[in-house]
Amino acid sequence: MQTPLLKRLWQFVREPLDGWLMLFLGLVFVLSMLVLYSASNQSFDKIDNKLVYTVLGLVVMWGAARMRPQSIMNFAPPLYALGVLLLLAVHFKGVTVNGSTRWLELGITRIQPSEIMKIALPMMVAWFFQRFELSLRWWHYLVAMALIVIPGGLVLKQPDLGTATLIMAAGFFVLYFAGLSWKVLIGGAVAFAASLPVVWNLMHDYQRKRVLTLIDPMEDPLGAGYHIIQSMIAIGSGGPFGKGWLNGTQTHLDYIPERTTDFIFAVYSEEFGLIGNVILVVLYLLIVSRGLMITARAQTLYGRLMGGTITMSFFVYAFVNMGMVAGILPVVGVPLPLVSYGGTATLTLMLGLGMLMSIGNTRR
Incomplete structure (x- = not known):
């Protein structure tokens, strides 16, 4: 009697979720827990908080996936x-x-x-x-x-x-x-482009300094350029295979600022190297590809607009964070999707992915 009940319960939980997306998200989650444990100096408090918000995010995602897109639209x-x-x-x-x-x-x-x-x-x-x-x-x-x-x-x-x-x-x-x-x-x-001079004058001093620091971080190596310089050193020192989990010197000697949030990619790159970066980028691209497939099959204008926007926004978040940490974009304080420590950002992303699954379920 228990087996059919458990099977029905599993079916109820599993039904609204997209299997491929869940697989890719699960792999990213594993990587995120590994790098957060190292970046936080093996702090179980941050791991516990990350787990709590991830579980809450999964509940939010599952709830959104079970709803019809038209209901969410309201x-x-x-x-x-x-x-x-x-x-x-x-x-x-x-x-x-x-x-x-x-x-x-x-x-x-x-x-x-x-x-x-x-x-x-x-x-x-x-x-x-x-x-x-x-x-x-x-x-x-x-x-x-x-x-x-x-x-x-x-x-x-x-x-x-x-x-x-x-x-x-x-x-x-x-x-x-x-x-x-x-x-x-x-x-x-x-x-x-024509308004850039006006935009430049409207920017705060620290924002203008970030742009100038992007061009030449060595101009102020101990001030505005410190974040970029240290993150670039960490990424470069990782080499092809990385220094190994928990063995990042830039990380554990406290050279990398904001290493559990905005600059966690530098920690990941130092410890897992180029191979690890390729794995993470491939997982992100698989999530984006699956999102675009769902968008292409959407049945309504709202589904196409939201599916495409959620997918491309996810891509932009990852691109901006990696570009910022690698020194090809200004430092703007964007977390790495599903990897950086942060509760509100995690819940928002999981809600968006649940809405994406909801759009995919409409066709089925």
Whole structure:
């Protein structure tokens, strides 16, 4: 009697989940636990917290995967409104850490509302296009751009250039998948290039210093260039096969800053080398490929827009973090997807992947 019951229970749990995505995510999770254990100086506290948020993320992902995309779509306006209100609350009552006001204290925990907008913003823009699918006009794209700029501007004021860029990039992915003309995209790129002098003057001093440091990190090796220099040394010293798990000298002599969060890729590269990097990149590309396959089979405009946006946003997060740590992009404080230590980011990513599975389940 127990075997059929267990089989039905397993089927109930397994049914909404995409097998291939779960396999790739599981392998990334194993790598993340190994590198976090080393990066945290073998701290079980961080491992325990990572496990807790991963389990919560799996529950959120499973719940989202069981829902129909149309049902999830109905949450877009209230979730977007909540996100904007929380960003306004951060502006007035936020917690300041290292010169940036990005968090809200809720008594039992601290949240970063900008992470919520990473999923709420594309949901809202996709909902908007789905609503007017049969009567799209040029002004609908202007309204969509306003929906993107409002939260993006609030995050910029925190200031958090990296997260603001990722949030607005997710919104523009929706515009692209919704059929925005290439002429408009090229025109926008030209206009942005022309506005760079103005953007430069509007940037904070520390943001301008990050750009200059990218060009020549040795100009200030003990100040603004320290992060990039130490991470590049760690990556290069790993060689083809790495120094071995728990044997990273840059890591355990405390040369790598923020080594459990933004710069965890430097720890991974030093200990697992080029071979380890190739494995991680291949796993990320497999996740992206599976996401694009699900997107291509989506049955509705909303499914195509959200599937493509979630997938490409995941790719951008990984690319920006690796590029930042390797010294080919400015340091903007973007975590490595599913590997870096961080609860809100993990929950947001798992929610997005659950929505992707939901889109794939619709076809089945």
